Amino acid sequence: MKIGNVQIESPFVLAPLAGVSDSPFRQLAREQGAAAVYTEMVSADGLVRGNQATMDYIAFEPQERPIGVQLFGSDPAVMADATRVLSELPAERRPDIIDINMGCPVRKVVTRAAGAALLQDVPLIERIVAAMSAVSSLPVTAKIRLGWDGQSRNVVDVARALEGAGAAAVAIHARTRAEKFEGTAHWDMIAEAKKAIGIPVIGNGDVRSAADAVRMLETTGCDGVMLGRAAFGDPWVFKRILALVERGEDLPPPTAEERLQAGVRHLGMLVRTAGESVAAKEMRKHVAWYIKGLPHSARVREQVNHTRSADEMMRLLQAYLSELASHGLEHFTPEPSAAPLGGMRASG
Numbered sequence: 418m419k420i421g422n423v424q425i426e427s428p429f430v431l432a433p434l435a436g437v438s439d440s441p442f443r444q445l446a447r448e449q450g451a452a453a454v455y456t457e458m459v460s461a462d463g464l465v466r467g468n469q470a471t472m473d474y475i476a477f478e479p480q481e482r483p484i485g486v487q488l489f490g491s492d493p494a495v496m497a498d499a500t501r502v503l504s505e506l507p508a509e510r511r512p513d514i515i516d517i518n519m520g521c522p523v524r525k526v527v528t529r530a531a532g533a534a535l536l537q538d539v540p541l542i543e544r545i546v547a548a549m550s551a552v553s554s555l556p557v558t559a560k561i562r563l564g565w566d567g568q569s570r571n572v573v574d575v576a577r578a579l580e581g582a583g584a585a586a587v588a589i590h591a592r593t594r595a596e597k598f599e600g601t602a603h604w605d606m607i608a609e610a611k612k613a614i615g616i617p618v619i620g621n622g623d624v625r626s627a628a629d630a631v632r633m634l635e636t637t638g639c640d641g642v643m644l645g646r647a648a649f650g651d652p653w654v655f656k657r658i659l660a661l662v663e664r665g666e667d668l669p670p671p672t673a674e675e676r677l678q679a680g681v682r683h684l685g686m687l688v689r690t691a692g693e694s695v696a697a698k699e700m701r702k703h704v705a706w707y708i709k710g711l712p713h714s715a716r717v718r719e720q721v722n723h724t725r726s727a728d729e730m731m732r733l734l735q736a737y738l739s740e741l742a743s744h745g746l747e748h749f750t751p752e753p754s755a756a757p758l759g760g761m762r763a764s765g
């Protein structure tokens with residue numbers, strides 16, 4: 418798939434995920450075969466004002482490329498200014514793609530007419546994309562939902578408007594805003610949108626396994642498949658998808674040892690990029706996901722939630738691995754969970 422002039426080596430990409438798709442996690446996903454990654458959504462306004470927290474969110478390592486920075490906002494002038502800020506960054510800090518959040522369902526965002534609220538105003542979408550495309554040679558893309566609610570599923574109109582205004586690709590989370598994360602994603606609507614436009618369509622929603630990813634490609638004809646929740650604590654999901662697509666091979670899920678080693682690396686990288694205290698706090702959820710389904714994981718999760726420093730968390734993870742190894746369980750692989758993906762404190 419090609420997004421503007423950016424070559425994406427396979428169809429399978431990591432979704433923008435607030436509070437989850439941090440730089441270390443994006444690196445792990447790229448190492449395991451994700452063909453592109455996105456930052457979590459950042460405020461266009463914050464970017465224009467040079468807000469330090471916003472600038473930290475858009476920092477990345479070279480090995481994460483191709484990377485998209487996702488912006489949220491609703492004012493075409495501010496969105497264009499933010500696009501200019503990103504485009505004028507020194508080459509090594511400049512992203513490859515600028516994505517617009519048109520799917521976030523949370524009240525704080527939609528009451529500011531941003532996120533999924535944009536789906537209710539197609540002319541505004543056109544003005545935003547045109548304003549952004551006019552000031553940058555970077556490809557501008559959008560991540561949308563099917564519409565605001567069941568009565569206004571305008572995904573095909575929105576997709577056409579995006580293409581007409583100059584967008585280089587569109588990612589579709591196949592639910593309406595009203596559906597949040599409930600029920601089953603309506604993949605048939607991804608197929609409808611794909612038939613209507615010529616730019617790449619990236620399908621998204623409820624892909625939990627390698628088999629699902631293949632099924633989404635085959636049943637919708639989409640160009641790309643974006644994974645969110647299935648990658649939580651499991652960046653290896655991309656490797657399993659590629660093995661299935663390229664060699665018809667069904668790879669086993671990662672072992673206890675691989676999971677804990679990834680947790681240790683993730684923590685170490687996060688300490689370097691975000692500092693001790695942020696890392697210790699942010700890693701709690703990641704660790705809970707890495708160890709899910711391992712023997713005694715409930716006890717270890719509880720201990721991790723009470724750690725006071727990244728050092729202490731690191732020691733806990735290493736001690737847990739030694740404990741498992743002493744019982745010959747370092748190659749233990751938990752059964753993949755059959756539970757629904759769940760909404761978390763989801764934002765997209």
Ligand SMILES: Cc1cc2nc3c(=O)[nH]c(=O)nc-3n(C[C@H](O)[C@H](O)[C@H](O)COP(=O)(O)O)c2cc1C
Nearest residue numbers: 432433434435458590622623644645646763764765
């Ligand atoms: C914790 C969490 C954070 C999210 N943050 C974002 C975000 O910043 N931007 C965005 O466009 N979507 C966001 N989303 C939505 C996901 O990108 C994706 O569209 C959604 O989870 C459906 O895909 P999945 O079934 O593969 O998880 C978020 C979802 C979750 C669960």
